[in-house]
Amino acid sequence: MGESRGGGCCPPMDLMRSETMQLVQLIVPMESAHLTVSYLGDLGLVQFKDLNSEKSPFQRTYAAQIKRCGEMARKIRFFKDQMSKAEVLPKELLEKESDIDLDDVEVKLGELEAELVEINANNDKLQRSYNELMEYKLVLQKAGEFFSSAHRSATAQQREIESEDSQQAGDDLLESPLLQEEKSVDSSKQVKLGFLTGLVPREKSMVFERILFRATRGNIFIRQTVIEEPVIDPSSGEKAEKNVFIVFYSGERAKSKILKICEAFGANRYPFSEDLGKQAQMITEVSGRLSELKTTIDAGLGHRNVLLQTIGDKFELWNLKVRKEKAIYHTLNMLSLDVTKKCLVAEGWSPVFASNEIQDALQRAAVDSNSQVGSIFQVLRTKESPPTYFRTNKFTSAIQEIVDAYGVAKYQEANPGVFTIVTFPFLFAVMFGDWGHGICILLATMYLILREKKLASQKLGDIMEMAFGGRYVILMMSLFSIYTGLIYNEFFSIPYPLFAPSAYDCRDASCSEATTIGLIKVRDTYPFGLDPVWHGTRSELPFLNSLKMKMSILLGVSQMNLGIIMSYFNARFFKSSVNIWFQFIPQMIFLNSLFGYLSVLIIIKWCTGSQADLYHVMIYMFLSPTDELGENQLFPHQKTVQLVLLFLALVSVPCMLLPKPFILKKQHEARHQGQSYAPLDETDESLHVETTGGSHGHEEFEFSEIFVHQLIHTIEFVLGAVSNTASYLRLWALSLAHSELSSVFYEKVLLLAWGYNNVFILIIGILVFIFATVGVLLVMETLSAFLHALRLHWVEFQNKFYEGDGYKFAPFTFIFTANEDE
Amino acid sequence: MGFLITTLIFLVVGIIASLCVRICCNRGPSTNLLHLTLVITATICCWMMWAIVYIAQMNPLIVPILSETE
Numbered sequence: 001m002g003e004s005r006g007g008g009c010c011p012p013m014d015l016m017r018s019e020t021m022q023l024v025q026l027i028v029p030m031e032s033a034h035l036t037v038s039y040l041g042d043l044g045l046v047q048f049k050d051l052n053s054e055k056s057p058f059q060r061t062y063a064a065q066i067k068r069c070g071e072m073a074r075k076i077r078f079f080k081d082q083m084s085k086a087e088v089l090p091k092e093l094l095e096k097e098s099d100i101d102l103d104d105v106e107v108k109l110g111e112l113e114a115e116l117v118e119i120n121a122n123n124d125k126l127q128r129s130y131n132e133l134m135e136y137k138l139v140l141q142k143a144g145e146f147f148s149s150a151h152r153s154a155t156a157q158q159r160e161i162e163s164e165d166s167q168q169a170g171d172d173l174l175e176s177p178l179l180q181e182e183k184s185v186d187s188s189k190q191v192k193l194g195f196l197t198g199l200v201p202r203e204k205s206m207v208f209e210r211i212l213f214r215a216t217r218g219n220i221f222i223r224q225t226v227i228e229e230p231v232i233d234p235s236s237g238e239k240a241e242k243n244v245f246i247v248f249y250s251g252e253r254a255k256s257k258i259l260k261i262c263e264a265f266g267a268n269r270y271p272f273s274e275d276l277g278k279q280a281q282m283i284t285e286v287s288g289r290l291s292e293l294k295t296t297i298d299a300g301l302g303h304r305n306v307l308l309q310t311i312g313d314k315f316e317l318w319n320l321k322v323r324k325e326k327a328i329y330h331t332l333n334m335l336s337l338d339v340t341k342k343c344l345v346a347e348g349w350s351p352v353f354a355s356n357e358i359q360d361a362l363q364r365a366a367v368d369s370n371s372q373v374g375s376i377f378q379v380l381r382t383k384e385s386p387p388t389y390f391r392t393n394k395f396t397s398a399i400q401e402i403v404d405a406y407g408v409a410k411y412q413e414a415n416p417g418v419f420t421i422v423t424f425p426f427l428f429a430v431m432f433g434d435w436g437h438g439i440c441i442l443l444a445t446m447y448l449i450l451r452e453k454k455l456a457s458q459k460l461g462d463i464m465e466m467a468f469g470g471r472y473v474i475l476m477m478s479l480f481s482i483y484t485g486l487i488y489n490e491f492f493s494i495p496y497p498l499f500a501p502s503a504y505d506c507r508d509a510s511c512s513e514a515t516t517i518g519l520i521k522v523r524d525t526y527p528f529g530l531d532p533v534w535h536g537t538r539s540e541l542p543f544l545n546s547l548k549m550k551m552s553i554l555l556g557v558s559q560m561n562l563g564i565i566m567s568y569f570n571a572r573f574f575k576s577s578v579n580i581w582f583q584f585i586p587q588m589i590f591l592n593s594l595f596g597y598l599s600v601l602i603i604i605k606w607c608t609g610s611q612a613d614l615y616h617v618m619i620y621m622f623l624s625p626t627d628e629l630g631e632n633q634l635f636p637h638q639k640t641v642q643l644v645l646l647f648l649a650l651v652s653v654p655c656m657l658l659p660k661p662f663i664l665k666k667q668h669e670a671r672h673q674g675q676s677y678a679p680l681d682e683t684d685e686s687l688h689v690e691t692t693g694g695s696h697g698h699e700e701f702e703f704s705e706i707f708v709h710q711l712i713h714t715i716e717f718v719l720g721a722v723s724n725t726a727s728y729l730r731l732w733a734l735s736l737a738h739s740e741l742s743s744v745f746y747e748k749v750l751l752l753a754w755g756y757n758n759v760f761i762l763i764i765g766i767l768v769f770i771f772a773t774v775g776v777l778l779v780m781e782t783l784s785a786f787l788h789a790l791r792l793h794w795v796e797f798q799n800k801f802y803e804g805d806g807y808k809f810a811p812f813t814f815i816f817t818a819n820e821d822e
Numbered sequence: 823m824g825f826l827i828t829t830l831i832f833l834v835v836g837i838i839a840s841l842c843v844r845i846c847c848n849r850g851p852s853t854n855l856l857h858l859t860l861v862i863t864a865t866i867c868c869w870m871m872w873a874i875v876y877i878a879q880m881n882p883l884i885v886p887i888l889s890e891t892e
Contacts, residue, residue, distance in 0.1 A: 426864075
């Protein structure tokens with residue numbers, strides 16, 4: 001795996017190291033500042049530094065402009081709200097709409113907002129009157145029924161009494177109706193009954209009645225009727241269940257009490273007259289007004305919708321303009337004002353390859369803004385660490401994001417993403433290995449890729465968004481899975497002799513010992529992958545476990561060696577020979593003399609078919625290295641070789657630990673001896689020493705800190721050599737889990753259903769098999785293998801060489817995400 | 823014998839793949855180097871996996887013992 005070139009012989013590889021960045025200083029005259037920032041935003045290749053970081057947001061130059069933009073953004077949000085309530089969709093933004101002036105937009109927004117607010121207020125008022133009138137109508141109807149029914153029963157009773165009277169004079173008059181009583185009572189003592197009508201919410205009606213009763217000491221008469229459909233309450237605008245009530249009272253004090261209680265309960269009162277003729281008249285009047293109001297309200301809503309449509313046409317354009325302007329003013333706030341107050345100074349990071357484009361943009365801005373002076377572009381030298389910038393395309397950006405999720409590369413250190421593009425899907429496939437499942441995932445991801453353009457413009461849910469973003473990674477994963485599936489010879493756990501007949505056969509013609517001692521190898525080894533005879537045998541697991549564990553160790557040692565070799569390339573790039581001699585070489589020697597040797601032993605054992613026990617060999621290499629190996633001997637002079645390797649490993653540990661801190665100390669002293677007379681043979685950064693604005697403190701050198709750091713690094717490497725190698729065994733574990741699950745679903749679901757010879761059970765069996773395969777194997781196992789392959793990269797591969805403490809290049813650009821809301 | 827032949831086949835396939843990639847997406851020396859690295863890495867990974875499985879079966883210590891039902 002160590003075939004990476006780079007450095008002197010060939011051109012530098014794309015994506016391997018960050019683009020060279022430079023700190024640039026732009027001096028722009030005031031009149032072209034706005035246009036300059038706008039053009040630079042279109043370009044998207046400059047990351048501005050905030051030169052006014054000590055100032056609060058209110059002290060900055062353009063705070064007023066930002067407030068203006070904020071106001072406009074608020075109005076735009078209000079419009080968006082109103083439009084979504086009325087279900088009006090904004091028109092899609094065409095590519096090149098003409099540029100509009102911000103002041104025009106502001107005026108227009110103000111006008112439209114005032115109009116819209118007015119229309120809404122009017123609508124609300126009208127709606128409220130409408131609801132009140134509806135309630136009034138109901139009161140008129142129901143209360144009218146009270147009176148008419150009471151009148152009927154009263155006249156009925158009167159007739160009864162009259163007929164009674166004519167029969168029996170002088171009877172007890174206690175049961176006489178109210179009307180009879182009233183006639184015989186002295187007119188001066190006549191009680192004046194008043195009444196109130198109205199509506200009360202149904203859930204409060206019982207309490208209402210009780211409180212009225214208690215407050216007036218029982219001297220009222222109340223009747224309620226239910227209204228069947230819910231009524232829209234005028235004050236809240238929502239439907240509520242209500243009852244119509246009518247209260248008869250006597251006296252002013254009772255009236256005031258009742259009025260207060262009605263108010264407290266939110267019961268609306270409406271006037272009602274006893275006269276039948278007037279009631280009918282009121283009903284017709286109210287109905288007329290109701291229909292008038294309805295037409296008015298409808299007209300109002302129509303007008304509002306037309307207004308919203310006109311807003312919708314221009315909405316996206318205004319929205320984009322306002323956000324652009326806000327971004328420009330934020331950036332302008334970061335520039336510092338020159339002493340003469342005539343120009344702005346900007347400092348920022350930009351890639352070296354973009355210098356020409358930036359200068360172009362500056363010139364265009366100067367010309368377009370009719371300024372007399374052009375802008376100045378100059379490169380500053382600094383000791384600060386630049387941001388890291390990788391130019392990725394849609395294929396490599398997903399992998400780069402995965403690597404960045406762990407840590408952004410330090411400026412110009414080797415990018416693990418280059419190899420991760422291939423090794424990550426490969427390790428995934430080693431754990432996933434089934435070409436049937438691989439084909440399913442391939443189909444799914446081909447769908448995503450073929451519908452790329454359409455899906456990119458839609459708004460997808462969170463999970464779909466992630467799957468869509470990683471579609472090329474998943475494509476690679478599926479292709480490698482098909483390959484490893486062919487090697488493991490598993491198609492939904494069924495093996496096929498695709499390339500040649502199986503290598504094994506019975507010992508004799510009768511096959512009597514096939515189930516006791518087993519078959520023997522009669523033909524050549526199965527040419528591609530695992531022999532199909534193994535599936536379902538009793539010795540399948542011991543064989544496969546041994547194979548997969550050894551494979552995991554071999555793959556793991558290879559990847560770790562690749563990691564250490566990457567650290568060599570880093571050391572060579574940063575010209576740090578101490579790292580080469582006292583870090584790379586001892587690390588290589590330590591890892592390979594132990595685990596490289598183990599890998600070689602595995603291969604020799606396989607090639608010779610020896611029965612040596614490798615556990616025994618490795619463990620006793622440490623415990624009693626001078627012992628005779630006996631039957632564990634795999635090659636001649638093995639004992640001597642083991643002693644030499646053990647010695648090398650032991651020597652390499654202090655080599656990793658001790659020399660580097662002392663050498664660094666000597667270099668530091670040499671550098672600071674006379675001011676500039678010592679030759680610099682180590683620089684940790686590739687940028688020069690001078691300074692303008694950056695702070696350059698005196699470089700401190702704490703020997704104890706460096707020593708402890710090196711000690712930790714050494715211990716981590718030595719212990720990590722064992723633990724990381726063992727960690728690669730997860731390749732075996734997950735691959736075993738996958739094949740066992742797949743085999744269980746096949747045998748215990750599909751074959752079982754097939755065995756019943758019943759179509760119904762077969763269909764159910766197939767459905768269960770499909771759901772189990774998709775849910776458990778295609779989704780859960782994919783995520784699981786993805787996660788473990790990721791961990792192997794992030795920890796076992798990257799801790800051999802990756803520092804990952806840089807920061808990402810975040811240029812000023814107008815490409816907004818859909819959710820950005822400032 | 824079969825091992826060497828198949829290894830040669832892998833080598834040839836790798837070379838053909840790098841040539842194809844160079845022909846169809848020729849985008850400047852540094853990008854070409856990246857593509858070459860990716861193709862070589864993929865070929866080596868695939869070959870390693872095949873070789874490991876092949877060598878493990880060349881001189882087996884365990885033989886298949888069929889289960890009762892078969």
